[in-house]
Amino acid sequence: MTLFRIENLRKSFGGLEVIRGVSLEVAQGQRLALIGPNGAGKTTVFNLINGYYRPDEGRILLDGQDLVPMAPRLRIRHGLARSFQNIRLIPHLTVEENVLLGAHIHAGGMLAQALPLFMGRGRKLREQARGLLEDAGLTAHRGALAGSLAYGLRKRVEVVRALMARPRLLLLDEPCAGLNTQERGVLMEELQRIAASGVTMMVVEHDMHFVGGLCDRAIVLNFGEKIAEGTPAEVARDPAVIEAYLGHEPEKYAHA
């Protein structure tokens, strides 16, 4: 069953068309990688999906409902969550408090509006946050200040925080950036576990080893257009993809 569909998406900035008629589908439970050389348009597609930008043309359908007219926070309530490339945990709050903050968006938007809800549902939300942290093997870090954690751990907390919104589609923007090999392995296991629990994912990631380990399909963008689609291994040996990456360290992408 198709959970998420993009139809003929177009976006220009100052007369330059950076997304040129992109269409794609993600089935329920699938992990789709969105890859392509620098400047191909991957982040712009994510920004269009979560409502940071409005497309010039096209539809973005989650479970049959068009997200385009919806404000970003309504999209979150409709089942969309995003883990950012640049970590946005609040450093002087604890891990648990940061994870709890993931719920306020789900509860309706501004923190102030959500506070009465927090008071009423506080215990339940705290239980949910603790459960998610436990599932992720992060219980020992629950009371630590987010700012004191190693980078790899902060990334994992970010993912747990996104799960507080109970997403149906989780967007991951370069989850591996800045992580060492061991941290990448741990993050991959966590994401595989989350995927097995039924969360559908779209992942922008340059590390093709990670993409090959996590994603069942990949779509390749180049200059705002889809140039290939298939399993990560298939697209990695597609001549059009290899050509697009020439001059962009092609050997890095040849091992999927």
Ligand SMILES: Nc1ncnc2c1ncn2[C@@H]1O[C@H](COP(=O)(O)OP(=O)(O)OP(=O)(O)O)[C@@H](O)[C@H]1O
């Ligand atoms: N707000 C903006 N205003 C003008 N141009 C933009 C804007 N956002 C993105 N672009 C341009 O759109 C193109 C696609 O950028 P985008 O960041 O989506 O690529 P990307 O595939 O995510 O690249 P990277 O892998 O380097 O993150 C680039 O040419 C970029 O300069």
